[in-house]
Amino acid sequence: MHIDLYERFWMWSAGAICAAFFGTIVYGLVSEGTRPPSHVETIDPTAVWSDPRFAQPGVTANPDGSVTVTAVALMFAFQPNEIRVPAGKPVTFRLTSPDVVHGFEIVGTNANTMVIPGYVAQFTTTFATPGEYLMVCHEYCGLGHHAMMGKLIVEEAL
Numbered sequence: 001m002h003i004d005l006y007e008r009f010w011m012w013s014a015g016a017i018c019a020a021f022f023g024t025i026v027y028g029l030v031s032e033g034t035r036p037p038s039h040v041e042t043i044d045p046t047a048v049w050s051d052p053r054f055a056q057p058g059v060t061a062n063p064d065g066s067v068t069v070t071a072v073a074l075m076f077a078f079q080p081n082e083i084r085v086p087a088g089k090p091v092t093f094r095l096t097s098p099d100v101v102h103g104f105e106i107v108g109t110n111a112n113t114m115v116i117p118g119y120v121a122q123f124t125t126t127f128a129t130p131g132e133y134l135m136v137c138h139e140y141c142g143l144g145h146h147a148m149m150g151k152l153i154v155e156e157a158l
C-alpha cells in the first residue's frame, strides 16, 4: 500500500503528539505523585448543617500533630472563611456542598478538589511555607461565583 510522504509525515506527527501527551500523564503519575482526590463518602445535601460531620465547621487538631479542616462550600462563600493551619504538618480537608457543585483550590499549592453536593470531598496535603493563601472556587456556581473566596493562613509550627 502506497502512503504519500506528507500523509506519512502527519501520521507520525499525530502519533508523536499522542505519545507526548500520554508521557506527561505517566511522568506526573510516577515522578510527581499526582493523584486526583478520590474519597467516596456520601451525605444528604439538604441536611449538611445538622449532620454531625459538618455541624461545626473548623479546624480540629489530632493527637498525632496533624489537623483536620472541616469546611462547607456554599453559594457564595466558604464556611469557615478564614482557616489557620500549621506549616509542615499533614492537613486533611473535608468539604461538602449544600447547594450546587463548587470547586476548592488553594492558589499556589497542590490543594484542589471539586465539591459536589451529596459527597464529602477529602484530601490530605502539607503546607511547607508559612503565609497567607487565597482559597477560591473554581467551578462556576452562579452569579456570585467570582466573589467566592477565603483565606488560608499557614502558621509557623511551634
Ligand SMILES: [Cu+2]
Binding pocket: 102, 103, 137, 138, 139, 140, 141, 142, 145, 146, 148
Ligand atoms: Cu463558584
